[in-house]
Amino acid sequence: MPRIAVTTDQLNELVATNAGATSTDETVVRDAGRLECQSFERLKAELQYAFALPDNGYTPLTAAEVVARNER
Numbered sequence: 001m002p003r004i005a006v007t008t009d010q011l012n013e014l015v016a017t018n019a020g021a022t023s024t025d026e027t028v029v030r031d032a033g034r035l036e037c038q039s040f041e042r043l044k045a046e047l048q049y050a051f052a053l054p055d056n057g058y059t060p061l062t063a064a065e066v067v068a069r070n071e072r
Helices: 008-017 024-052 063-070
Strands: none
């Protein structure tokens, strides 16, 4: 079973660097980094879940079905 070996420390580096940000640009960069980190964590969790399932639990989906599922 494949595992994704990425730490959130790597993704949070930009956020931590800008923790004392005072300008609007730095705040935007910090917020964008936080949103990117959250999106990555959701993706990582979904991939870990998907790869943990047995092959007989696989259900083929169309791209439209995947998009519709993720819009909920």
